[in-house]
Amino acid sequence: xxxxxxxxxxxxxxxxxxxxxxxxxxxxxxxxxxxxxxxxxxxxxxxxxxxxxxxxxxxxxxxxxxxxxxxxxxxxxxxxxxxxxxxxxxxxxxxxxxxxxxxxxxxxxxxxxxxxxxxxxxxxxxxxxxxxxxxxxxxxxxxxxxxxxxxxxxxxxxxxxxxxxxxxxxxxxxxxxxxxxxxxxxxxxxxxxxxxxxxxxxxxxxxxxxxxxxxxxxxxxxxxxxxxxxxxxxxxxxxxxxxxxxxxxxxxxxxxxxxxxxxxxxxxxxxxxxxxxxxxxxxxxxxxxxxxxxxxxxxxxxxxxxxxxxxxxxxxxxxxxxxxxxxxxxxxxxxxxxxxxxxxxxxxxxxxxxxxxxxxxxxxxxxxxxxxxxxxxxxxxxxxxxxxxxxxxxxxxxxxxxxxxxxxxxxx
Amino acid sequence: xxxxxxxxxxxxxxxxxxxxxxxxxxxxxxxxxxxxxxxxxxxxxxxxxxxxxxxxxxxxxxxxxxxxxxxxxxxxxxxxxxxxxxxxxxxxxxxxxxxxxxxxxxxxxxxxxxxxxxxxxxxxxxxxxxxxxxxxxxxxxxxxxxxxxxxxxxxxxxxxxxxxxxxxxxxxxxxxxxxxxxxxxxxxxxxxxxxxxxxxxxxxxxxxxxxxxxxxxxxxxxxxxxxxxxxxxxxxxxxxxxxxxxxxxxxxxxxxxxxxxxxxxxxxxxxxxxxxxxxxxxxxxxxxxxxxxxxxxxxxxxxxxxxxxxxxxxxxxxxxxxxxxxxxxxxxxxxxxxxxxxxxxxxxxxxxxxxxxxxxxxxxxxxxxxxxxxxxxx
Amino acid sequence: xxxxxxxxxxxxxxxxxxxxxxxxxxxxxxxxxxxxxxxxxxxxxxxxxxxxxxxxxxxxxxxxxxxxxxxxxxxxxxxxxxxxxxxxxxxxxxxxxxxxxxxxxxxxxxxxxxxxxxxxxxxxxxxxxxxxxxxxx
Numbered sequence: 044x045x046x047x048x049x050x051x052x053x054x055x056x057x058x059x060x061x062x063x064x065x066x067x068x069x070x071x072x073x074x075x076x077x078x079x080x081x082x083x084x085x086x087x088x089x090x091x092x093x094x095x096x097x098x099x100x101x102x103x104x105x106x107x108x109x110x111x112x113x114x115x116x117x118x119x120x121x122x123x124x125x126x127x128x129x130x131x132x133x134x135x136x137x138x139x140x141x142x143x144x145x146x147x148x149x150x151x152x153x154x155x156x157x158x159x160x161x162x163x164x165x166x167x168x169x170x171x172x173x174x175x176x177x178x179x180x181x182x183x184x185x186x187x188x189x190x191x192x193x194x195x196x197x198x199x200x201x202x203x204x205x206x207x208x209x210x211x212x213x214x215x216x217x218x219x220x221x222x223x224x225x226x227x228x229x230x231x232x233x234x235x236x237x238x239x240x241x242x243x244x245x246x247x248x249x250x251x252x253x254x255x256x257x258x259x260x261x262x263x264x265x266x267x268x269x270x271x272x273x274x275x276x277x278x279x280x281x282x283x284x285x286x287x288x289x290x291x292x293x294x295x296x297x298x299x300x301x302x303x304x305x306x307x308x309x310x311x312x313x314x315x316x317x318x319x320x321x322x323x324x325x326x327x328x329x330x331x332x333x334x335x336x337x338x339x340x341x342x343x344x345x346x347x348x349x350x351x352x353x354x355x356x357x358x359x360x361x362x363x364x365x366x367x368x369x370x371x372x373x374x375x376x377x378x379x380x381x382x383x384x385x386x387x388x389x390x391x392x393x394x395x396x397x398x399x400x401x402x403x404x405x406x407x408x409x410x411x412x413x414x415x416x417x418x419x420x421x422x423x424x425x426x427x428x429x430x431x432x433x434x435x436x437x438x439x440x441x442x443x444x445x446x447x448x449x450x451x452x453x454x455x
Numbered sequence: 456x457x458x459x460x461x462x463x464x465x466x467x468x469x470x471x472x473x474x475x476x477x478x479x480x481x482x483x484x485x486x487x488x489x490x491x492x493x494x495x496x497x498x499x500x501x502x503x504x505x506x507x508x509x510x511x512x513x514x515x516x517x518x519x520x521x522x523x524x525x526x527x528x529x530x531x532x533x534x535x536x537x538x539x540x541x542x543x544x545x546x547x548x549x550x551x552x553x554x555x556x557x558x559x560x561x562x563x564x565x566x567x568x569x570x571x572x573x574x575x576x577x578x579x580x581x582x583x584x585x586x587x588x589x590x591x592x593x594x595x596x597x598x599x600x601x602x603x604x605x606x607x608x609x610x611x612x613x614x615x616x617x618x619x620x621x622x623x624x625x626x627x628x629x630x631x632x633x634x635x636x637x638x639x640x641x642x643x644x645x646x647x648x649x650x651x652x653x654x655x656x657x658x659x660x661x662x663x664x665x666x667x668x669x670x671x672x673x674x675x676x677x678x679x680x681x682x683x684x685x686x687x688x689x690x691x692x693x694x695x696x697x698x699x700x701x702x703x704x705x706x707x708x709x710x711x712x713x714x715x716x717x718x719x720x721x722x723x724x725x726x727x728x729x730x731x732x733x734x735x736x737x738x739x740x741x742x743x744x745x746x747x748x749x750x751x752x753x754x755x756x757x758x759x760x761x762x763x764x765x766x767x768x769x770x771x772x773x774x775x776x777x778x779x780x781x782x783x784x785x786x787x788x789x790x791x792x793x794x795x796x797x798x799x800x801x802x803x804x805x806x807x808x809x810x811x812x813x814x815x816x817x818x819x820x821x822x823x824x825x826x827x828x829x830x831x832x833x
Numbered sequence: 834x835x836x837x838x839x840x841x842x843x844x845x846x847x848x849x850x851x852x853x854x855x856x857x858x859x860x861x862x863x864x865x866x867x868x869x870x871x872x873x874x875x876x877x878x879x880x881x882x883x884x885x886x887x888x889x890x891x892x893x894x895x896x897x898x899x900x901x902x903x904x905x906x907x908x909x910x911x912x913x914x915x916x917x918x919x920x921x922x923x924x925x926x927x928x929x930x931x932x933x934x935x936x937x938x939x940x941x942x943x944x945x946x947x948x949x950x951x952x953x954x955x956x957x958x959x960x961x962x963x964x965x966x967x968x969x970x
Binding site: 362396397401435436439 | 836850852867872891892893894895896
């Protein structure tokens, strides 16, 4: 299997949507395959050898997951994915400590599932503070410090944003939480394998991990739960008592093995891969800037994972632009909400106007992205934007020196 | 499956069947594909099309409406989605349910000596009035294979305005199935019990518009009934496995093999007892007690001989404990403590049965039980 | 996201993109929609002394369906009288382009754009009194 078959299959556009999902690395699939066939077995079944083999494989995988974040294997719980991990961490901790503390701090640009979980908790009587972000997409640490009180049980801040790729100051957040006695949960679905993480150095108490964002399989994730000092939580899915009682249900040996191998590969290759993606992203951005005026990077450019760039193309409309870049699989807004016509709430939170939020594209670069693909993408996007601007009344006004904001539009 | 059956026998299909080769091929292919079913570009649309084809295939297995099918991470989550998600304060479950159902129970319905639900008792419990109820009764027991009178349970429950959930994880490919025939409101399936991979399950609702409160909220997936990026490879494998079951329909052959196993076991060791034999059972399951020989001893001895069976269910921490199911059936301690589960799959072969019988009878002889004929591999 | 072949054709090969002199007495300009809503259409008609639309141009900021709707109406209005052009209904546009329900508003906007252009022309040429939709603002 060559790299090209992964990001470019016959009749399929070039895949530049690595924040929506990554294909499984063929090396990961290779490690998983034996557990589909001759080594299949229920890891909870200690009655016979297939069960033992499966259990051993799951424990090796657990160590590999722990290793990439500097944790102990005993602190890793396998789940069905980051959405479940986020739900389990936030609800689980909130419910366990609800008699002592009833306040949660999170951020307006968190993933939908974190925000939804917090809203559920609000309905149950918890108080939630939603911190704003600056135009760079990052939180203000002073604001965080002011928001955390002795009633705050949990601070949930994502490591890397799924739409704009910016990296929150995790160590600083961790230090504030530790000082104030609040637990620090971080959704690191987009961060693990992309940037170095250390749960101890960063004082992280709970971390959500996703398989299919780091070239592992879909359908598996993990939750890191600190043991010292111990974090306790109420399980979300009960019955069976697997995963130290925190998560019931038969573990899938191949999925766990796949996540473990994906973590191992990501850790081993992180340095070189970051450098390569950085080069490709600069090539993309510089190429577009050379061809097109009036384009804007959303979120901080430097404090960002190298595989992401989110750009607004002024004076063209987002859906029309998507139609024009049909040779690329890119996303406007996040994958979960992309079927809706609403502009991205993350971009709005940066202070972008609705029209600029409408006209953004997220380019997700990854392990199988090539230089040739980037060059193709630059030309393809530039042509589409030029085509659309040539027929855009707003671009015409801009060239004529008309301030579009000065026009009183009839909003319909 | 690449197991050499001349040296070993895998007879623990109720814990999980090896995935079919066509399932593995389909899963391996989809694993290498990028594409999130929620993305609107071509890769996303292809992923969604694959997912919807699988949804239709799994629904077809029960002649059900695919719109009522929610994919989950497995049977345990599907059970939670039904029992916590239907928002009925009273949750009555049979005493022989899987732990993932029992954990939700506010009351248990007793079973008879074969492990079948006591319908009169259920009727009385529901007639007592009280809060709106949901009743959960498994279609077939994982340890004994005994089939519950689910259609009768549904009739009794519905007469009292209760909802009915049925954990049918063990049933596909082992008995005929139809959602409307069972008359239940919700039904749980698990991919890895029917030749798919662990990590995927489904909850079917007879009414596709029934509003279930999600166990995992936070995204628009699965028509807002279950958030999170779908396990597409697992779901695709689930669909392939479901189609395979419908196509092969190996129920009769497996049943013949199981019946021969039981007849030979009983003839070899007259003291052995087949649990639930007089009740309707799945075609593949045999629960055999060897009085006086602890189940754990049997399982270990058989494993050393390359024969994989199990004692008790494979969940919890994996410890072999005395079966709660067999105790609920009122079996004497020496029977309950000496029962092992032998469960066949569609590819099980007579040679595997013979291997089991040889070593099992040999163990019985060593433990001083009367063994009628020389146990030899046929 | 399933665009019809006709929408794709108009998107890739838009007809009559461009501008007419908006200050000219025989040109009517309609500007409808709003950037914040994701669509802005500018439709211009050039009307002969006999009252026939002899040229039409458009520029559109919007999705493929909005671009196709405005491109299509520039083709349709040419050679028509003002009254005939004003009779074009959004349902005709939607049907011709096989627009899905979520895109019907694009055809509505195109109908508004013609009406606004005609109203602008009539206002300029002193034939006011028409209650056609106002141009933006």
